[in-house]
Amino acid sequence: MRKSAADRFRHLFNGSLLLRHHHHHHNRPPLSSPSPLSRLFSSMASDSPFPVSARNINPKVLKCEYAVRGEVVTLAQNLQKDLQANPGAHPFDEANPGAHPFDEILYCNIGNPQSLGQAPITFFREVLALCDHPTILDKSETQGLFSADSIERAWQIVDQIPGRATGAYSHSQGIKGLRDTIAAGIAERDGFPANPDDIFMTDGASPAVHNMMQLLIRSENDGILCPIPQYPLYSASITLHNGCLVPYYLEEATGWGLEIPELKKQLDAAKSKGINVRALVVINPGNPTGQVLAEENQRDIVEFCKQEGLVLLADEVYQENVYVPEKKFHSFKKVCRSMGYGEDDITLVSFQSVSKGYHGECGKRGGYMEVTGFSTEVREQIYKMASVNLCSNISGQILASLVMSPPKVGDESYESFMAEKGNILASLARRAKTLEDAFNKLEGVTCNRAEGAMYLFPQIRLPQKAIKAAGAENTAPDNFYCKRLLNATGVVVVPGSGFGQVPGTWHFRCTILPPEEKIPAIASRLTEFHEKFMDEFRD
Amino acid sequence: MRKSAADRFRHLFNGSLLLRHHHHHHNRPPLSSPSPLSRLFSSMASDSPFPVSARNINPKVLKCEYAVRGEVVTLAQNLQKDLQANPGAHPFDEANPGAHPFDEILYCNIGNPQSLGQAPITFFREVLALCDHPTILDKSETQGLFSADSIERAWQIVDQIPGRATGAYSHSQGIKGLRDTIAAGIAERDGFPANPDDIFMTDGASPAVHNMMQLLIRSENDGILCPIPQYPLYSASITLHNGCLVPYYLEEATGWGLEIPELKKQLDAAKSKGINVRALVVINPGNPTGQVLAEENQRDIVEFCKQEGLVLLADEVYQENVYVPEKKFHSFKKVCRSMGYGEDDITLVSFQSVSKGYHGECGKRGGYMEVTGFSTEVREQIYKMASVNLCSNISGQILASLVMSPPKVGDESYESFMAEKGNILASLARRAKTLEDAFNKLEGVTCNRAEGAMYLFPQIRLPQKAIKAAGAENTAPDNFYCKRLLNATGVVVVPGSGFGQVPGTWHFRCTILPPEEKIPAIASRLTEFHEKFMDEFRD
Structure with a gap:
């Protein structure tokens, strides 16, 4: 079953990532392959009045995909405009074909808590x-x-802040005093010291990930090991930087387990194709998969990176989002140091963001990366890259320091x-459980627990008839299901194909973020939709 | 004199930009060439314990240069630490070799008004x-x-804001209501309508410039026409995106004039080398050069882009910073529309930032690009790129809307x-004039007016003896001068070589931003330094 994951992945991505290293000259996009690109090209007029067309832009931009704000979301935005233009026409009105059987769009496509009513701290x-x-x-x-x-x-x-100038560009890595605060917060979290000079503050975690991809990827022969399913920032960033995504599969049957033999197998397969694998991406807690890694598993991952000379890129933006009492977040930095590995033993980058956690301050675009185990020369290059964009926004920097140093006992x-923090986290845990239970009751659906993060990633076993119907609409079966779900319920979820999944399996990602009082209604809308869908397509 | 500007430029950049298209395979950096890279490599130990070293990172990162926060600034930061550690040791104390003949570092290297004491609006x-x-x-x-x-x-x-959620990710282009405000502000400024769907809000102007370079550059055979001198964001971004900077020289003798025959000559020269020139960058008001383009000149530039099928990338971040009564800022959008050129006639991107103007809110990282004359397909790609980073920070978005819609007559x-705005702009004009006059009185120095922006870019005619002394220190003569200036006065300026200059000429960029009451002292410190420098090195 897991023999040729790389081959399956190649199929999944239409060859656009893994196979690229076989084509050395591709100034022109590969018009002959049956990819989304060629469909786009063939639909275009050639006598455009514009000097820039989809035929002559950077093909890496064309190739890049970002499902979290992809087709289903665009459809949802159009539906929302419909609803606003036609507010009285629901519930479903047969005389009015523009009407919809729901009165609001529920955006469960993106981890954006405050957009769904969560109040800020x-x-x-x-x-x-x-x-x-x-x-x-x-x-x-x-x-x-x-x-x-x-x-x-x-x-x-x-x-x-030097000169108390909250409106000035700061040091390229961020204001020193705030980095001191963050380093102290990391030290308190981990029980191991942190150095403020290792902190690079960024506008959310995304630019930090791009920075690392830019640093590490030299050509299409450089690979980055990424989990499948993965958060599509990684595939998008690797594509934009012309690298090769080397997939490793999380084991759904064991709660999205991250297994070292699978890592090793995929690394060796990539090496045998001439890929220089530079880094391993681990998302913990998992996105879209919600698992929280056990400390022992983390030690094995660290050992693997050390033995194989890989940079460990640890996406730890959900470190505050753990919902089950038997699991606890351990930073990879803490795990490394507790194994006795210091600065010279392992190269580790940890990404953190103010967008997640209990606070969910997505709009502030704050975050940082903690960069350890790089030589002085390389650190200078990372600093130079940060300098080209001058600095991250100061409000985001301040917020990152607050997140790592919240009020203490005795403060007013x-x-x-x-209470605010506890209520949010407890409610998220209840919402996750309610939705998980609802999904697991659906015919042909299984859903692992959201131990952490903000998502559920249920597997839907679609009938052949549904898969055929999707084919007739020239779309992937999970996309077909998600569009149907949207049109029937107003609930926006993201098809599993946007994250990657074992070929032949179908999933979607659904956030646990709608207001708690709406969760039962959402669960029953989803249930009702799924029953009707199965009635229509059951083989 | 201006015959072989491209050749001179090639020399200037050590072949790293213009010549790259001759090397098709360069997975390994060019160790044999006498570039800064090879010097870096040769200084490195080969038995590094780190998997990542300067030998195996992305060579484009190594090549990239960003002088505004380069060597002189690093020296200044070290001096500042000295001063803080040793505050009583000035003025110059022969018994204390660690002492410095100044008591503060004045950062005139970067357009960062609030860092030098300017109060926010x-x-x-x-x-x-x-x-x-x-x-x-x-x-x-x-x-x-x-x-x-x-x-x-x-x-x-x-x-x-949907749901009043100021902490939520917004629409990828920015909050629609704020884009409406900005579009209305543009329409009021220009007298021609603007479409909120053309606005892409960004964390300052830098990410917007990167977005456009990423979109347009497919390979090292794609070129971008850039002014020389230029703001080094452009050279850095073009390098990072693997493109080719095609230089056009501004004419210092005519107040940094932008001449169409020079554009045409450089375009033809690039084409004859097989470069596909995609776009023309114009910075108006100029950075580092401070000139404000005449409307007639702008019409010629628009016509040139139209005829040659070039995207016009208009850096208009200094649009509020005009200091001379006979000059006025005209946006390129207004110029295009007043020529009768609409959406289908010209492809134009205008960059704006909250970091500049009279407000100088650099730390807020707000900005936008107005994108016109792109096909629907390409706009979708621009939207997708914006989506990968989710959105720009909301405070920056709000500030961008305020800048384009400040208080009106009748508001409290x-x-x-x-008064705040007027005082700042009037003071900047006086500071620019005082510094310009001081520079022009120095032996061998000529300085064009700062008609706009925040900088002066004086030319220093260095004696041969100084040039030799620089050579002996293995540094460029303008770098030598700027380091000497820093060590003698605490004033931080950026050598002209960071911006590009006609080879054999030497300049530096100095902001006009220090507090007005300090300007006379700065002028006399500069004068005193320069006299001593010339006494030491006069041929």
Whole structure:
């Protein structure tokens, strides 16, 4: 069953990633292959008045895919416009073909908690507001509006910024005082020291991932080991940087287990094709798969990277999102150090973001990478790359420092902060469980637990009749299912093919983020849809 | 004199940009060439314990240069640490070799106004703070702390955000309501309509420039026409995207004139070498050169792009920074439309940023590009690229909307806003003039006016003895001069070689941003330094 994962993956991606290293000259896109590109080209007029056309842009851009905001989401946005233009026409009205059997679109396609009504953490927003307008810090009205510890924290932060200039470009890695705070937070989390000079603050985690791909990938012969299913930022970034995604499959039957023999097999297969594998991406807790790695498993992964000379790229943006009592997040940095591996033993990059966790401050675009085990020369190059974009946004930098150093016992905000945080995490755990149970009750559907992160990734065993119907519409079966689901329920999920899956299996990713009071209705809408779908297509 | 600009440029950049298209296979860096790369490699131990070394990272990263935060700035940061560690040791103390003849470092290397003490615009910061913490919007204390129109504007903005979720990822192009505001601001500026769907909001202008380079550059045979001198973001981005910088020289003798025959000559020269020239970069007002283009000149540039099928990449981030009454900023969009050229006639991208102007909000990382004259297919690709990074930061988006729609007559903040803005711009004009005059009085130095932007770019005619001394230190003569200047005065400027210059000429870029009260002292320190320098090296 797992013999030729690389071959299956090649099929899955239409050869666009893994096979690229066989074509050395491809200034022109591969018009002869039956890829989405060639379909795009053939649909285009050749007498365009524009100097730039899909025929003459960077083919890597054309190849790049990003399903989280892909076709299903575009359809949803159009449906939403329909609903707004025609608000009275639901529930389903046979006389009105523009009407829809739902009255709102529920975006379960993206981990964007506040878009679905989650309120921001008060303390964080107080500090951000005060840092944006520090002239009110010493006004008396401010004490009536803001907590005492938010005022104190804002003073601390403003004093850490050279010249108190919250509107200035900072040091290319981020404001030193904030990096000190983050390093202290990492040390407290891990029980091992962290160096503020290892922190590179970024506008969310995505630019940090791009930076690493840009650094490591020299040509189409350089490979990056990525989990399948994966978060499509990785495939998109590898494609844009002209590299080769080397897939390793997570084992769905064991709760999306990450197995070393599979890593080893895929690494060797890639090497035998002449690929220089540079790095291993591990997403923990998993996206889209929601598993939380056991510490012992992490030690094996570290050992694997050390033995094989791979950079370990640890996507740890969901480190606060763990929902089951028997699992705990362990950073790879802590795991490495507890194995006795220091700076000179292992090259590790950990990505963190303010967009996830209990706070979900996606719009602030804050994040950092902690970069350890690189030579001085390479660190200078990473610094230079950061400098070309000057710095990440200061509000995001401040927020990243707050996330790594929230209110402490005794602070005025401590209790309300802990209540806000606890309520959000407990509610997310309940929502995950309710949706997981609902999915597992559906005919032909199995769904692993969301131990962490923000997603469920159920497998749907689609009848042959449905697969044929999808073929007739020239679309993938999971895409067919997700579009049907959207049109019937207004619920937006992302087809598994956007993340990668074992060929012949079909999944979708659904966030656990809709407001808790809506979850039962969503579960019953999904159930009702699925029953009708199966009734229509059951073989 | 201007015969072989391309050849001169090739020499200048050590062949790293223009010549690259002659090497088709360069998975290994060109160890045999006498480039900075080979020097770096030869200085490295080969038995590194790290899997990643300067020998095996992406050679495009190694090649990329970014002088604005380059060697001189690193030296300045070290000097600053010295000063902090040893604050009492100035003025120059012969008994203390660690002492320096100045008591502060003045960063004139980068357009970062607030780092040098410029206060933010009050109205902008009020609105940002309120949007960060909207729960205070309807509290009574808020009215004592914030202007009425800032509260009103914050309500408007929060209401424009779906679900009032200021912490959510937005639409990939930015929040629609804010793009409406920006489009209205552009229409008011230009007298021609603007479409909110043409606006892509970005974390400052740099990512927008990278996006366009990524879109347009397919291989090392694709060229981008760039001014010399240029802002090094362009050379860095072109290098990172594996393209070919096709230089055109600005004419220093005519106030950094942009001449069509020079454009044509360089275009033809590049074409004859097999380069597909895709786009023309124009920076107006100029960086580092400070000139403001005449409208007639802009019409010629538009006509040139139209005739030659080039995308016009208009860097218009200094559009508010014009200091001379006889010059006025005209956007290229307005110029195109006033020539009768619409969407189908010319492909134009305009870059704007919140980092510049009178507000100088560099740390907020806000900006946008207005993208016109692309086919639907290509626009979809631009949208997809934006989606991969989800969205730009919301504070930056809000600020971009404020910059394009500041307080109006009758608003409570109008008069104080106009006073803040007017004072900053008038002071910048005075600072530019004082520094320009001081430079022009120096032996062997000529300096064009800063008609706009934030920089002066004086030419220094260095004595042969100084050029030899630089050679003995294995550094470029302008770098030698700038390091000497730093060590003598604490003033940080960027050598002209970081921007490009006619070979054999030497310049530096100096911002006009230090506080006005310090400008006379800076001018006399520069003068004193230069006199001593010339006394030491005069032939």
